Amino acid sequence: MFFLLVNIPANAKWSLNGVTVAGGNGQGGATNQLYYPWGLCVDDDQTVAIADSQNHRIIQWKKDDTTNGQVVAGGKGRGNGLQQLNVPTDVLIDKMTDSLIICDSGNARVVRWSRRSGTTQGEILLDNIACCGLAMDDQRNLYVGDGVKREVRRYRFGENNGTLVAGGNGQGDGLNQLNGPTFLFVDRDYSVYVSQYWNLRVMKWTKGAKEGIVVAGGHGNGYGLSELFGPQGVLVDTLGTVYVADEENCRVMRWTQGANQGTILEGGNGQGAGARLVRPMGLSFDRHGNLYVADSNNHRVQRFSIEKAC
Secondary structure, three states: OOOOOOOOOOOOEEOOOOEEEEEOOOEOOOOOOEOOEEEEEEOOOOOEEEEEHHHOEEEEEOOOOOOOOEEEEEOOOEOOOOOOEOOEEEEEEEOOOOEEEEEEHHHOEEEEEEOOOOOOOOEEEEEOOOEEEEEEOOOOOEEEEEOOOOEEEEEOOOOOOOEEEEEOOOOOOOOOOOOOEEEEEEOOOOOEEEEEOOOOEEEEEOOOOOOOEEEEEOOOOOOOOOOOOOEEEEEEOOOOOEEEEEHHHOEEEEEOOOOOOOEEEEEOOOOOOOOOOOOEEEEEEOOOOOEEEEEHHHOEEEEEOEEOOO
């Protein structure tokens, strides 16, 4: 499933109170628990697949059963066997093959697991890659971020070298550089959006570009509306509005195209007791425009329902 480009009205709002759709029963490895959820994606039927990083598994939760999830990849302890994962940080659904594409970051590889019942192990798609984020376009090209080489490459299934589409010019804060790439998004024009943890910004690289454009953050480290502190999950809607999980600020922000500052959609009330979000990581929309957030340090996934535009 390539990332869903959703039609979101410019003045849309989301409920301030999220509903827990996965986890929320404390830190742990039971089927009703999560342990630092990282990336996630939502299928057409609102089933949520979650990279449950410290449980070394991918677990999916169906819309009508938020009591327990089902382990669909890994869950056999931390390791590098084909039946194991090691700190998975991102996951995609490939509808064409009915499989999961997983960023198995601790094993420095990208793996594929069939979603068909009875599957007990995955297959390696890419090896020796410091995978830090995944995306897929509508042509089923796979985009993979590399945190060591500080680059993003586009791969056709079956090829090993790929094509450089962002970064690849060493560590730095130049417009042709990446530093701490985390999550990715690809739009219908094949522009690649990259969150950069250490550069405190989200950048857009149009197809074939040699350098990117800052579309969120880039004004230093802080809590102001023009700033980001550890950007993670990133989404883009059909209007080009950017949504980003601002991890260290414990909030999700929205940046309209060309804006110098964003607005807070969710969270932003610190990490103490009663905080709505604590270190949010992955983001996903469902086809209705509801927003899903991996609320990592609360060990849960929250869904914020979209409200009718004012």
